[in-house]
Amino acid sequence: MFDIGFLELCLIGVIALLVIGPEKLPRVARTVGLWIGKARGAIKTVKYDIDEQLRLEELRASLDKQASIVESELLKSADKVESSLQDVKKDISDSTEPVEGK
Numbered sequence: 186m187f188d189i190g191f192l193e194l195c196l197i198g199v200i201a202l203l204v205i206g207p208e209k210l211p212r213v214a215r216t217v218g219l220w221i222g223k224a225r226g227a228i229k230t231v232k233y234d235i236d237e238q239l240r241l242e243e244l245r246a247s248l249d250k251q252a253s254i255v256e257s258e259l260l261k262s263a264d265k266v267e268s269s270l271q272d273v274k275k276d277i278s279d280s281t282e283p284v285e286g287k
Contacts, residue, residue: 201213
């Protein structure tokens with residue numbers, strides 16, 4: 186996250202010790218630690234929510250794609266069945282027509 190080395194942390198600690206004082210420094214450090222923990226938890230929650238939304242969008246896109254494939258296959262099958270029924274109907278009508286010349 187931040188590129189803070191050991192020397193920077195020591196400098197921040199010395200400045201905090203001079204400004205806050207040795208009596209209040211442990212309590213302030215504890216409070217700052219709690220705030221950092223809460224901030225990390227909030228960031229983790231937001232990151233999880235974003236990942237979940239992205240996963241759901243991918244799932245919806247996949248579902249829509251599969252639905253369109255199924256629909257097109259269903260339409261093709263329906264067209265084949267309809268043409269087969271038309272052929273059968275034509276064959277039946279041809280076979281039931283009266284024979285001329287008798």
